[in-house]
Amino acid sequence: MDWLGLRFFTAVPDGAQLLLDCSHSLELVVLSYLVACVAGYATLSFAERAGHAERPAARRNWCAVGALSLGVGVWGMHFIAMLAFQAPVAIRYDLPTTVASLLVVILAALLAMPGLAESNPSLRQRLLSALCIGLGIALMHYSGMAAMRSEAQIYYRPGLFALSVVIAIVASLAALQLSLFFRGREGLLHQLLRIAASLVMGGAIVSMHFTGMWAMELIVPLGTPLELQSPGNPKQLGVSIGLIALLAIGGGLGAAWADRKLQHKERDLLRVNSLLNQLNQARASLQQAAHYDPLTNLLNRRSFNEVFAEKLRSHAQQGQALALMFLDIDHFKRINDSLGHDAGDQLLKEVAERIRHTLRDQDVIARFGGDEFCILLSLGRIEEARHLAQRIMARMKKPITLARRQMVMTTSVGIAIYPRDGETCEELLKHADLALYQSKGSGRNAVHFFSEHLRNKASMELELEEELRQALKKDRGLVLHYQPILDLAGGRIGKLEALVRWEHPRLGLLAPDRFIGIAEANGFIGELDAWVLRRACHDLRQLTAKHAHPDLRVAVNCSALNLSHDDLPDEVARALKSSGLRAQRLELEVTENALMSNVNQALTLLQRIRELGVGISIDDFGTGYSSLAYLKRLPLDTLKIDRSFMLELPEANADRQIVQAIVGMAHTLNLRVVAEGVENAEQLGFLQELGCDFIQGYLLSKPLPLEALATFLDDFAAGRAGIDALAKQQRPEIDYLKSI
Structure with missing residues (x-):
């Protein structure tokens, strides 16, 4: 080929x-x-x-x-x-x-x-x-x-x-x-x-x-002819x-x-550009996180404060009024506790949307944290703020679906007005918060404007809080008064109820309803209860040593908040040990509502206290809601009928029927009954007919300091006072005792 x-x-x-x-x-x-x-x-x-x-x-x-x-x-x-x-x-x-x-x-x-x-x-x-x-x-x-x-x-x-x-x-x-x-x-x-x-x-x-x-x-x-070619020229050419x-x-x-x-440089340049883009995105994300709430996408507290300061400056220059509105969701904690935090987050987002759609374009809204929202409104008239708050509250009442359940939520609103209620951001925020607190304290689902009364009340509450802390810390100013409780069957003083008082240096003697709420709201009610428990045990021991009342018992009130603390039985044991008082001479009083708010935990704690030998009494019975199924399981000794049922006895038929039913039920459950607020002989006679075990009230004695109590007990034991003498007392004398 x-x-x-x-x-x-x-x-x-x-x-x-x-x-x-x-x-x-x-x-x-x-x-x-x-x-x-x-x-x-x-x-x-x-x-x-x-x-x-x-x-x-x-x-x-x-x-x-x-x-x-x-x-x-x-x-x-x-x-x-x-x-x-x-x-x-x-x-x-x-x-x-x-x-x-x-x-x-x-x-x-x-x-x-x-x-x-x-x-x-x-x-x-x-x-x-x-x-x-x-x-x-x-x-x-x-x-x-x-x-x-x-x-x-x-x-x-x-x-x-x-x-x-x-x-x-x-x-x-x-x-x-x-x-x-x-x-x-x-x-x-x-x-x-x-x-x-x-x-x-x-x-x-x-x-x-x-x-x-x-x-x-x-x-x-x-x-x-064959001849080898010269290599010179081919080599040069090659x-x-x-x-x-x-x-x-x-x-x-x-x-x-x-x-x-060049490609490496371009790649490096692309990498640098990519890093710059990522940096810009990160900066934007940080700006978003720094200025906006991640859940609702509203302004957060920091960004709102910046906007607020700018708004104040502009309104000051224009001489225009500005409203600061605090709003929070009533009973929001119940949603988190019952339906979970996811449902709570869904509710917050829905509330944010509803508020945003109610506001005008120029209004500013922010989430301050939790369930609290803050709104800024430019005003022509003061009433515009009230009308807007009412529109928000009306919109909030529309049903919301949470966890496949239809819920109707309400809101409380507090409003402060610039420049009437303050000229700085801090003042207006504080005053709007006080107004919100007033709305929640008056039953929620309400709108309140700030007033001087709220400022004075808040200042007084703050002063009382600090002074009460110091009184507890230094054990100075707090005293116990004791109200005798009469044993109707034996005709003798069988118990004392320890009632705390505060000898305030400016305001005089303060009743517990003036300062117990302050202690509960500020987290030191446990310290106050522990002080009352220790002092009551010590006083009863001292009273016994000097005046020979070996069977006298003392009842000490326990707050609802303290009833949820697991160390309450240990606190009771320490008070008994430090005073040398027998446990059988101490009785712990808890209210009906405190028991029913967390009955399972209360049952465990009261059982541990009962094992110490301490008696348990349910106070203010009839004013709350009690489940008889739980009541029979609780380790109770005594049931105290609230004084509100004594006011119209024995004339009021409804009160007679209620008291009779309570006494009968208590005796069926082997509980002894104390009637509080007994003030006249007719009430005493009616309670004796029912077979009530104890009475307590001004008919017998008002609460007395320890020294006066010792004299009263000696006089009573000597026969200068007794049931017959009490029955013969007339109404003017009782009114006089009440006025002391």
Whole structure:
């Protein structure tokens, strides 16, 4: 088979002369290998650059540059190697065929480059690329050989010819496989792997060439004069071609290096821009978090204070009134406790939306925290604030679905007006809060404006709080008065009720209803109860030691808040131990409402107190709601009928029926009964007929300090007072006792 003058499967004719005296110039062979390796390195580098290119046009350009580098490198290697070939006949080259051989290898490289440019080419893509490169090298070689012009004819041994093609394809595949290890990586090791892949590819090109040269046989007619050609001119030409090829490839590599640096800078710039964007987003998030409530997306306290200060300045300049409105949700804690905090959050968001839709565009709303919202209103008339508050309250009464339940919520509102109620943010906030407190204290679901009365009351409450703390801390000013309790069956004083009083340095003697609420609201009611318990035990012990009343008992009130403290039994035990009083002489009084508010916890605590030997009494019975099922489980000794049922006895039929029912029920439950507020002989007679066990009230005695109590007990024991004497007392004398 002949192709372009080359004979691949044609036998050598008889009578032909085989040229055996052929050689190669070692310097040009090494140069050709160097050119092939550089071409391979450049091709792999340009393929990687094409893979990193983001724009399709840049990707196509790098593929074209890579194809040109490979084509020029392979073509340059071939002709340098051919110039290194020395034969005993004159050899020249046909220019069109030589140019065609260059175009063939460039075209093959163009077909292979898209597969090489993939970041992770598939096996099929790798095989196709290796096939294109191998066949391109082979076609370039044999078309370049076809460009030879000499007296000799070229024959090829078929086996070696096929081996040269296989070597080109297999070696190209091996170079591509090796190049995958360094693709997209940095570092010395990966650079060495890239160089190794380039050496393999250069070896593929050179191996194919010299295998093809090994397969070639030059045949001349017999008698043709043979003379070895001078090597001088071919060496100069080979070096020139090599330098040109290396310079061309080096220029491409320089462009790749510059592009890589530029791309790194662009990547760094993109990274910096990305970081700046992230920083801006973080700054925006921080600004959002710093100025807005994350749940309702309303202004938070800090941002509201800034807006408030600016509004005050502008309204001061314009001489315009400004309303500050505090609003919170009535009984919001019940929602969190019963339905959970998710339902509470849903309620807050719904309330925020309802308020926002009620306000005007120029009004400002913020969430201060918890269930408290704050609103700023520019006013033409003061009544505008009341009307807006009423609209908000009306909108709030529409049903809200929480946890698949329809709820109707109400709100309490407090309002302070600038400049009437204050000229600074702090004053107005404080005064609006006082007005809100007044709304909640008057039954909730109400609107109250700030007034001077509220300021004075708040100041007084604050002063009393601090003075009460100091009185407790220094044990100065607080005293106990004791009201005797008469045992009707035995005709003797069986108990005392300890009642705390406060000898205030300016206000005089204060009853407990004036300061107990302050202690409860400010968290030191436990300390006050503990003081009363210790002092009552100590006083009873002292009274017994001096006046010999060994069976007298003392009843001490326990607040509802203190009844929820787990350490209450330990406090009672410490008071008994420090005073040396027997536990059977102490009775703890708890109100009906305090028991029923948390009956399970109260049951546990009272049981522990009862185990100490201390009696338990339920106070103010009939004024609250008691479950008889729970009442029979409680470790009670005594039941005290509230004084409100005594006022119209025995004339009022309803009160008679209620008292009779209470006494009968208590005796059925084996409880002893104390009637409070007994003030006349008719009440006493009625209670005696019912079988009431004890009475307490001004008919017997008002609450007395310890010294006066001792005298009263001595007089009573001496017979100067008794049930008969009490029954004979007239109403004016009782009124006189009440006035003392």
